[in-house]
Amino acid sequence: MTDLLLKINNLKKWYGTNKVFEDVCLEVRPKEVVSIIGSSGSGKTTLLRCIILLEEFQGGSIILDGKEIGYHIVNGKRKRHSEKVISSQRILTGMVFQSFNLFPHLTALKNVVLGLIKVKHMDKSEAEKIGIKLLERVGLGEKIHSYPSKLSGGQQQRVAIARAIAMNPKIMLFDEVTSALDPELIGEVLNVIKQLAEDGTTMLIVTHEMRFAYEVSDKVVFMDAGRIADVGTPQEIFIEKKLPRLKEFLSTFNV
Amino acid sequence: MNMVTATFFAIIIGTTLGILFGFILCYGNKYVKFPFRLYVDFIRGIPILVTIFSIYYILGFLLSRVGINLTNLQSGIIALSALSTAQVAEITRGALQSIPKGQIEAGKTIGLSFDKIFVFILFPQAIAQIIPPWINTATEMTKGSTLLSLIGVPELLLTAHQLVATNTRALLYYMFIGLIFFLVNTLIQRFGKFLEKKASF
Amino acid sequence: MVYYFSFRVIQNNIGDMLNGLGLGLFIAVISLFFGIILGLIAAFAAVSSNRALNNIATWYTAFFRNTPLLVLIFIVYFGLPSVGIMMGRNVSFIFTLSFYAGAYMTEVFRAGLQAIPKGIIEAGQAIGLSRFNIRRYIQLPIMFRYVLPSMSNYLISLFKDTSLAASITVPELTYFARKLNVETFRVFEAWLTAAFLYVVTCYLIAYLLRKLERKLRIE
Numbered sequence: 240m241t242d243l244l245l246k247i248n249n250l251k252k253w254y255g256t257n258k259v260f261e262d263v264c265l266e267v268r269p270k271e272v273v274s275i276i277g278s279s280g281s282g283k284t285t286l287l288r289c290i291i292l293l294e295e296f297q298g299g300s301i302i303l304d305g306k307e308i309g310y311h312i313v314n315g316k317r318k319r320h321s322e323k324v325i326s327s328q329r330i331l332t333g334m335v336f337q338s339f340n341l342f343p344h345l346t347a348l349k350n351v352v353l354g355l356i357k358v359k360h361m362d363k364s365e366a367e368k369i370g371i372k373l374l375e376r377v378g379l380g381e382k383i384h385s386y387p388s389k390l391s392g393g394q395q396q397r398v399a400i401a402r403a404i405a406m407n408p409k410i411m412l413f414d415e416v417t418s419a420l421d422p423e424l425i426g427e428v429l430n431v432i433k434q435l436a437e438d439g440t441t442m443l444i445v446t447h448e449m450r451f452a453y454e455v456s457d458k459v460v461f462m463d464a465g466r467i468a469d470v471g472t473p474q475e476i477f478i479e480k481k482l483p484r485l486k487e488f489l490s491t492f493n494v
Numbered sequence: 495m496n497m498v499t500a501t502f503f504a505i506i507i508g509t510t511l512g513i514l515f516g517f518i519l520c521y522g523n524k525y526v527k528f529p530f531r532l533y534v535d536f537i538r539g540i541p542i543l544v545t546i547f548s549i550y551y552i553l554g555f556l557l558s559r560v561g562i563n564l565t566n567l568q569s570g571i572i573a574l575s576a577l578s579t580a581q582v583a584e585i586t587r588g589a590l591q592s593i594p595k596g597q598i599e600a601g602k603t604i605g606l607s608f609d610k611i612f613v614f615i616l617f618p619q620a621i622a623q624i625i626p627p628w629i630n631t632a633t634e635m636t637k638g639s640t641l642l643s644l645i646g647v648p649e650l651l652l653t654a655h656q657l658v659a660t661n662t663r664a665l666l667y668y669m670f671i672g673l674i675f676f677l678v679n680t681l682i683q684r685f686g687k688f689l690e691k692k693a694s695f
Numbered sequence: 696m697v698y699y700f701s702f703r704v705i706q707n708n709i710g711d712m713l714n715g716l717g718l719g720l721f722i723a724v725i726s727l728f729f730g731i732i733l734g735l736i737a738a739f740a741a742v743s744s745n746r747a748l749n750n751i752a753t754w755y756t757a758f759f760r761n762t763p764l765l766v767l768i769f770i771v772y773f774g775l776p777s778v779g780i781m782m783g784r785n786v787s788f789i790f791t792l793s794f795y796a797g798a799y800m801t802e803v804f805r806a807g808l809q810a811i812p813k814g815i816i817e818a819g820q821a822i823g824l825s826r827f828n829i830r831r832y833i834q835l836p837i838m839f840r841y842v843l844p845s846m847s848n849y850l851i852s853l854f855k856d857t858s859l860a861a862s863i864t865v866p867e868l869t870y871f872a873r874k875l876n877v878e879t880f881r882v883f884e885a886w887l888t889a890a891f892l893y894v895v896t897c898y899l900i901a902y903l904l905r906k907l908e909r910k911l912r913i914e
Contacts, residue, residue, distance in 0.1 A: 293817055322826060330823035340818035344836045353832060354822035399818075406822055539894040541858035543869055547876070548886040555882045637763035644765075644862055651766055655773070665774035672762045672770055679761035 244269045244304060244441050245290070245410055251298030252285060259285050260465035263299070267410065270439045274452035276476075277462035278488060283445045284337075286462070287412045290443070291332045292325050303331050304409050330358060333403030337415045339395045341387040347374060347398045348383040351405050359406070373401040377431050393424030397431055404435070411435065413444040449492050453477045461485050500567060500639045500647070504574035505632055511575070512582020517612075519583060520590040530583070537580040542638055549573040550645045570642035574635055581631045582624075589623035590616060622690070629686030633679050640675075650674065704884045708875050715868035716892055719857040722789055722867070726857075727850055729793035734800025739830070741805045752801060759798030764859055767791050772863050788860045796853055803845050807838040843911070847904035851897050858893075868892060 245267040252259040260282035267273050275283045288294040290301060292309050300307050308328045310319050320328070342350050348370050355366035374383050377397040387395050396416055403411060413432065417425040429451050436442060436455050446452055452459060452473065459476040461469040461484075469482045480486045515530050522530070537545060550569040557564055564572075593616055601611035643652035654671050741752035759767065772787040782790060811834060819829040861870035872889035876882055 291821055293820060326820070326823050326825050329821060332821075334818075334821040336814055336818060336821075338812075338814050340812070340814040342815060342818070342833055342837075344840060354824065357828050357832065358823040358825075402818075402822065536890075536894060539897045540890045541855040541869065541893060543858045543861065544872070544886065544889055544893060547869070547873060548890060551876055551882045552886055633761065637765075640763040640765040641859075651763075651769065655769065665770065665777045668766065668770040668774040672758075672766045675763055675766060676758055676761045680757065683761070 242268065243302075244271070245443075246302040247290075247299065248302070249299040250286070250289065250296055250301065252282075252289060252294070252296040258465055260462075263467055265460065265467070267441060267443060269441055271457045272436045272440075272442045272444065272455055273458045273460060274456040274473075275443065275445045275460045275462060276447070276449065276452060276488075277468075280464075281462040282465045283462050284414050287334065287414050287443065287445055290410075291334045291412060292329055293334075295319060303328075326358075330354070330406045331409050333406055333408035333411045335396070335399050335403050335411070335413050335416050337419050339387075339392070339399045339419075341395050341398055341402075343387050346384045346386055347379060347390070347401075350387070350398055351402045354402070354406050369405060370401070373405055374398070376434075377401050378427070391424060392420045393427045396420065396428045400428075400431055400435075404440075410441045410443060413442065413446070415445050415447065417446070417448060447492070449477065449489065461488070463488070500571050500574060500642055500649070501632075501635050503571045504578050504635045504638070507571075507575040508578020508582050508631070508635070509628070511579040513586050515579060515583035516586025516590065519587040534580045534583050537577055538584070542577060543641055543644065545577055546570065546573040546638075546641055546645060549576065566642070566645050566647045570639075570645060570647050574638050574642075577638065578631055578635055581634070582628065585624050585627045585631070586620065589620040592623060593619050625686060625689050629682060629689075632682055632686075636675065636679055636682065701881065701884060704875075704879060704881050705888050708871065709888070711866075711871045712868055712875075712888060712892060715866055715871045716896060718865070719854060719860070719867045720896070722785075722792065722857045722860065722865075723850060723854040725789055726792035726796050727846075727853055729789075730796025730800045730853075731846070733794065733797025734804050735835075737797060737801040738804035738808060741801060742808055752805075756798045756801045759795050760802075764791075764795060764856060765862060767795060768859060768863060784860075784863050784865050788857075788863065788865050792853065792856065795856070796849070799849060800846075803842050803849070804838060807841040808834060810841055811837050843908065847908070848901075850904070851900050854897065854900065855893065 243266050245265070247263060247265040250263040251261050263282075263286060265273075275286070277283050285294060289296045289309075290303075296309070301309055308320075308331070309325070310317055312318070319325070341347075342353070345353065348367065351370040351373060352361075352363075352366040355361045355369065356363060361369075371380070371383055374380055377400055379394060379397055379401070382390060382394060382398075387398070390398065399416075416432075417428055420428065425448070429448065432442070432444070432451075433455055444452065444456070454473075456473050459471060459473050460467055461476060461482070463484050469476065469485050471479075475481070476485065477489070480489060515534065518530050519527055519534070540548075546569075549572050550566070553572065554564055554569060597615055597619070598608075598611055601615050606614070639649060640651045643649055643655070646652075650671055654667050737752045737755055740748040741756075743749065768788060768791050771791045772782070772784060775782070775787075815833065815837070816829060819833045824832070857867055858869040860867045861873060864870060868889055872885045876885040879885075
């Protein structure tokens with residue numbers, strides 16, 4: 240129980256008068272790979288964004304590596320941490336976005352090392368050594384000085400992965416990272432993620448790639464209309480499909 | 495009051511001539527376009543004040559030789575009109591050029607002659623694009639009318655300036671003038687937004 | 696109708712006029728510089744979440760863009776002394792023009808900042824960059840790349856606006872042209888030369904800036 244990397248307790252988020260999700264509980268152990276599947280609007284992306292503190296949430300708590308992040312109790316009232324503290328907590332998680340979001344005015348290498356130099360205050364040459372190694376690891380050793388506009392979608396996403404890994408986060412979050420890619424480019428990105436899993440990275444992956452989720456996950460979570468509807472091993476979720484809603488959802492994917 | 499007259503005429507004349515020039519600049523052939531192009535580029539390349547002074551002095555000089563004496567106000571209006579014409583011409587040209595050529599072709603295929611095509615098809619579409627920058631020109635003309643004080647046209651700013659010479663509350667006077675212009679121009683902008691809404695579909 | 700166009704007159708006065716031209720350019724560049732600084736501050740104020748800052752920025756822009764430049768010049772040069780703030784005419788003009796330029800720049804910068812896709816800012820937050828660092832290393836560099844063409848065009852516009860300095864007898868090109876005209880009645884020489892100088896300078900600036908843009912685009 241104490242060796243949980245991530246524990247989410249009864250997370251609750253509202254957007255105005257709309258409930259986004261409620262009573263969300265999740266546990267992730269170190270080196271575990273967890274996939275989250277569900278239809279759009281089920282709250283999967285928002286959940287990830289809450290973990291990396293890009294979104295606020297009104298109830299519940301997120302405990303990362305034993306410490307609660309995002310909020311604390313001040314004078315008996317629940318308050319969000321200051322920007323400064325939030326920034327420092329964000330580097331415990333790494334996020335890869337659906338639309339890559341590379342910094343267009345920086346080369347691939349500079350994209351990767353910006354955080355190392357400005358947040359971790361690393362020396363430039365040291366940071367670049369790490370950056371080059373990471374870019375080689377994702378297969379882009381020859382493109383370290385290329386600008387994002389000159390890279391394909393798949394290449395950009397791999398740079399984005401390298402950028403997130405560079406900060407050495409405790410857990411990596413992937414938000415539908417292949418949804419914006421042309422089909423023939425999806426494979427190269429999924430391979431990188433698979434490799435990361437084999438290297439023991441703890442990961443939370445929101446995806447529509449069902450086959451991939453089945454192959455790479457230790458645990459699969461099915462979210463529906465703002466709640467966690469089912470949790471299980473890939474075998475349980477994809478093959479046995481006990482829940483009717485789950486069956487319905489998966490049938491649209493021809494799995 | 496002179497300010498209003500000057501601005502008013504400058505805008506009216508400028509708009510009418512400007513649209514005409516813009517039309518020529520967009521659809522005319524090489525030779526016809528040339529003098530208009532030269533005119534527009536020249537006027538837009540020199541400061542407003544220089545235009546005003548030039549027209550005042552040069553035109554004044556030339557016309558006095560043939561016995562016509564222009565009042566300061568008249569020279570001012572001519573100068574401002576020249577400027578607004580050039581601006582509106584550019585605006586119109588840009589708007590007309592941005593209409594897809596297909597529109598003209600479609601008009602031709604249903605048998606319309608070019609002048610009808612222009613009036614019923616092209617111009618209505620161009621209007622929406624002309625209005626915002628045109629409002630800007632109108633604002634500039636209002637602001638430009640203050641420059642006429644430098645050629646002795648008795649308008650708002652000049653009057654204030656003369657009053658101030660006998661008064662120590664200069665700052666207040668000028669700020670008050672500034673406020674008036676600010677309000678007038680803000681009104682013009684609001685009017686412009688209103689026109690924009692009506693013109694779009 | 697006899698008028699002897701005299702090049703000699705131009706020759707005698709070209710020195711003064713060129714000096715005036717130079718001063719005009721100088722004033723334009725300095726005002727643009729200060730205007731950029733003011734514009735940056737006001738632009739960030741305009742997009743910040745602080746309602747008061749938003750309003751201040753909006754009022755600043757609205758006032759300086761809707762009020763005639765000449766009135767602004769008079770307010771500063773003639774008006775301020777009555778409350779004890781005195782400035783030499785050159786300084787006064789540069790002061791006025793800087794604020795004037797700043798108002799325009801605010802709009803330009805604000806649009807540029809708002810055009811940056813939100814996701815890129817979030818990516819910066821995701822790697823733990825502080826708000827200040829995001830502004831400095833991500834927002835500003837990207838924004839400047841967006842607005843460079845507008846900025847360089849504006850320099851030309853600002854240069855033409857410097858002619859208004861003549862109204863408070865700053866020794867600028869227009870001032871000398873008028874002086875020449877009034878003293879010698881040589882209307883054509885005075886004004887055609889002035890006009891010519893302005894047009895040529897504007898074209899030169901435009902040409903140089905376009906070359907600069909092309910160079911910067913190769914990255």
